[in-house]
Amino acid sequence: MAETLKLEIVTPEETVYSEVVEMVTLPGIEGELGIYPHHVPLMTQIVAGELLVRKGNVETALAVGEGFAEITGTHVSILTDMAISSAEIDEAVAEEARRKAEARLEEKLSVEESAAVHASLAHSLAKLKVKRRHRN
Amino acid sequence: MPSTRDIRRRIRSVKSTAQITKAMQMVAASKMRRAQLSALAGRPYATLMNKVLAEVTHHAGDFNHPLMEVRQGDRRAVVLISSDRGLCGGLNSNLMREAGKLDKDKTVFVCAGRKGSQFVARTKRKLAAEFTYKDTPLFAEARAISRFVQEMFRKGEVDHVDVIYTNFINTLTQKPERVPLLPLGEIRAVGAGVEGEDSSSELTKGAVEFLFEPDPANVLGALLPHYLNFQIYQFLLEAKASEHSARMVAMKSATDNAKQIIKDLTLEYNKLRQANITRELLEITTAQMAMGN
Numbered sequence: 001m002a003e004t005l006k007l008e009i010v011t012p013e014e015t016v017y018s019e020v021v022e023m024v025t026l027p028g029i030e031g032e033l034g035i036y037p038h039h040v041p042l043m044t045q046i047v048a049g050e051l052l053v054r055k056g057n058v059e060t061a062l063a064v065g066e067g068f069a070e071i072t073g074t075h076v077s078i079l080t081d082m083a084i085s086s087a088e089i090d091e092a093v094a095e096e097a098r099r100k101a102e103a104r105l106e107e108k109l110s111v112e113e114s115a116a117v118h119a120s121l122a123h124s125l126a127k128l129k130v131k132r133r134h135r136n
Numbered sequence: 137m138p139s140t141r142d143i144r145r146r147i148r149s150v151k152s153t154a155q156i157t158k159a160m161q162m163v164a165a166s167k168m169r170r171a172q173l174s175a176l177a178g179r180p181y182a183t184l185m186n187k188v189l190a191e192v193t194h195h196a197g198d199f200n201h202p203l204m205e206v207r208q209g210d211r212r213a214v215v216l217i218s219s220d221r222g223l224c225g226g227l228n229s230n231l232m233r234e235a236g237k238l239d240k241d242k243t244v245f246v247c248a249g250r251k252g253s254q255f256v257a258r259t260k261r262k263l264a265a266e267f268t269y270k271d272t273p274l275f276a277e278a279r280a281i282s283r284f285v286q287e288m289f290r291k292g293e294v295d296h297v298d299v300i301y302t303n304f305i306n307t308l309t310q311k312p313e314r315v316p317l318l319p320l321g322e323i324r325a326v327g328a329g330v331e332g333e334d335s336s337s338e339l340t341k342g343a344v345e346f347l348f349e350p351d352p353a354n355v356l357g358a359l360l361p362h363y364l365n366f367q368i369y370q371f372l373l374e375a376k377a378s379e380h381s382a383r384m385v386a387m388k389s390a391t392d393n394a395k396q397i398i399k400d401l402t403l404e405y406n407k408l409r410q411a412n413i414t415r416e417l418l419e420i421t422t423a424q425m426a427m428g429n
Binding site: 008010011012013014015028029030040041042043044045068070077079112116 | 184191354359
């Protein structure tokens with residue numbers, strides 16, 4: 001029996017994913033991280049992007065937002081503000097959100113607003129990336 | 137002895153009161169469902185965040201963050217999370233009782249919700265700031281409160297920050313609680329409505345050192361404020377869920393009471409009406425008998 005990892009992805013709204021998997025690839029702040037069982041304990045920030053989960057021979061892709069990942073030899077806990085599997089992403093809606101966010105960036109924004117706009121832009125870009133790559 | 141007209145008038149007024157309380161009960165019930173769901177949905181995130189933070193601060197070595205600094209003083213800021221409106225049973229008075237236990241001279245209040253600031257003003261305590269939050273609390277509102285208390289703490293205006301809020305247990309039970317927020321010196325694995333898991337303490341005992349990417353200062357620098365923001369957000373959600381639950385229960389018992397009063401009054405009214413009829417009949421027959429003779 002192969003070694004496994006317990007992967008938990010939690011957003012403020014719900015526990016999105018909680019399963020035993022074999023490998024996780026996540027978008028760390030300093031580049032992609034591939035996590036196998038027995039990884040050294042690691043705490044990192046993650047950025048909006050694509051998260052890949054391998055379980056058996058099936059690979060699932062999720063779009064995640066900014067957050068934190070805590071990694072130990074046996075489990076990976078991810079705290080993020082968004083997590084959505086590629087099947088649930090609506091490309092048209094994401095595209096629309098991206099255009100809106102880009103349009104908003106042209107305006108003059110307060111620090112607070114521009115942070116929100118940047119976050120929503122990053123979210124929609126991550127969604128689009130995941131959706132387009134796993135279209136087939 | 138009230139006349140039948142008086143009783144009729146009273147029945148009418150009690151009826152309209154019952155209608156209002158019934159409507160409020162319905163509104164509170166639907167809001168309650170939503171508020172409860174979002175409060176419960178936030179708990180896994182809060183639990184996990186607590187666990188992560190407990191482990192991380194344990195393994196961060198001798199790294200120190202301004203928000204973790206434990207100071208000797210006893211000046212205290214209290215974030216008092218109350219409701220904006222009354223008519224929700226003992227919810228706010230229980231909260232205020234909890235707040236009243238604190239030393240008047242060494243405590244400043246940061247209020248969220250109008251009832252709290254009214255209490256502070258009435259009892260002549262110190263009010264540092266007043267925030268509002270909507271029926272469905274927004275993360276931005278929580279962030280504003282959290283920023284403010286972090287600023288106070290960093291500047292050294294206060295040495296401790298506590299939160300007083302109503303913990304939502306279930307529809308019938310809500311418990312006012314005071315929990316420490318800052319300093320994050322020793323993080324207790326207890327947060328908004330969440331008991332820390334035992335497994336986390338076992339893990340912390342193992343002497344594994346965490347790696348940090350990019351480095352502890354950056355990760356903790358981002359994690360700690362986010363933790364506080366989220367914690368406050370969760371407190372707001374819990375408080376809202378409690379408020380709507382308490383209001384629903386209070387309004388339900390008010391409606392029940394009104395119905396009971398209507399029932400009693402109707403009985404009395406009918407008795408009186410019957411007595412009147414009997415009296416009139418008696419008068420007529422007596423008059424007839426007098427005439428007949």
